[in-house]
Amino acid sequence: MFLGIDIGNTSTVIGLYDDDSVIPQNINRYKTDKKCNITKLINTMSMSLKNVGDYNVISSEITGIAFSSVVPEVNSMYHNLGMKLFNVEPFEIRYDSDFPIGINYRDIKKLGIDRIVNSVAAHHEYGNGCIVIDAGTAVTIDVLNFDGFFDGGIISPGIGTMIKALAASASNLPVIPFEKPDDLIALDTENALKSGFYYGWISLIEGLVQRIEKIYNKEFKIILTGGFAEKIFQEFERKIILDSLLTMKGIKYIYHNRYNSKRLKLKKDFIK
Numbered sequence: 001m002f003l004g005i006d007i008g009n010t011s012t013v014i015g016l017y018d019d020d021s022v023i024p025q026n027i028n029r030y031k032t033d034k035k036c037n038i039t040k041l042i043n044t045m046s047m048s049l050k051n052v053g054d055y056n057v058i059s060s061e062i063t064g065i066a067f068s069s070v071v072p073e074v075n076s077m078y079h080n081l082g083m084k085l086f087n088v089e090p091f092e093i094r095y096d097s098d099f100p101i102g103i104n105y106r107d108i109k110k111l112g113i114d115r116i117v118n119s120v121a122a123h124h125e126y127g128n129g130c131i132v133i134d135a136g137t138a139v140t141i142d143v144l145n146f147d148g149f150f151d152g153g154i155i156s157p158g159i160g161t162m163i164k165a166l167a168a169s170a171s172n173l174p175v176i177p178f179e180k181p182d183d184l185i186a187l188d189t190e191n192a193l194k195s196g197f198y199y200g201w202i203s204l205i206e207g208l209v210q211r212i213e214k215i216y217n218k219e220f221k222i223i224l225t226g227g228f229a230e231k232i233f234q235e236f237e238r239k240i241i242l243d244s245l246l247t248m249k250g251i252k253y254i255y256h257n258r259y260n261s262k263r264l265k266l267k268k269d270f271i272k
Contacts, residue, residue, distance in 0.1 A: 004251040005067035009137040015248045022252040026052035034073045065090040066255040068117045102149040119144045121250030135226035
């Protein structure tokens with residue numbers, strides 16, 4: 001059994017996989033705590049695993065762990081956790097890991113690893129020529145070109161982040177849920193806010209996709225993932241592929257590629 005961990009700024013997602021599958025059988029989510037200690041993290045992980053099955057069975061069957069993290073403060077604790085709970089050294093996906101795609105970026109060390117993981121998953125699942133949109137704490141729009149290279153992208157403040165920021169800055173505007181309003185043109189403040197955020201973010205994504213495709217003079221496949229993805233994908237005027245598990249698939253693909261590359265290298269060394 002394989003344990004994949006996606007550590008995001010707001011929440012952490014864990015997935016349990018069969019060894020030969022890139023789709024987790026079970027997933028669970030908990031709040032990312034940037035200031036937690038190892039004891040608290042072990043308790044959180046244990047409870048999360050208990051939520052998806054028999055903890056004793058699961059913990060004894062885990063033979064591989066990999067994690068993707070955009071919260072460097074906690075990375076060392078996940079290495080520690082892997083050894084303490086499962087006696088397995090986790091594989092940390094880093095900018096210098098082996099990837100099946102090329103990366104065009106000025107300073108790859110500053111590139112969010114989640115953006116690489118998503119692009120690798122898109123490459124495997126849908127082929128090259130993808131625009132990957134991750135609607136989470138931030139909204140990232142990344143280009144995987146038709147030659148299999150990550151060509152950079154766009155980062156926008158996330159939907160939830162902007163909702164909270166607006167309410168904090170304007171005394172008469174409340175925090176509203178991100179959901180489709182009653183009408184595009186609203187007759188009350190709450191629905192006016194809902195409309196602005198809901199249709200505003202859809203229009204922002206559609207407009208940026210159009211601009212990207214104009215630069216390349218080609219039509220891309222559009223892949224949508226992230227915490228807000230399911231709430232907006234049906235409203236786009238063009239075909240959108242919804243893949244809520246894209247990041248979790250990417251973690252497994254990269255781990256599998258690393259394992260097979262290492263095994264292949266050992267075979268070559270043995271032949272020599």
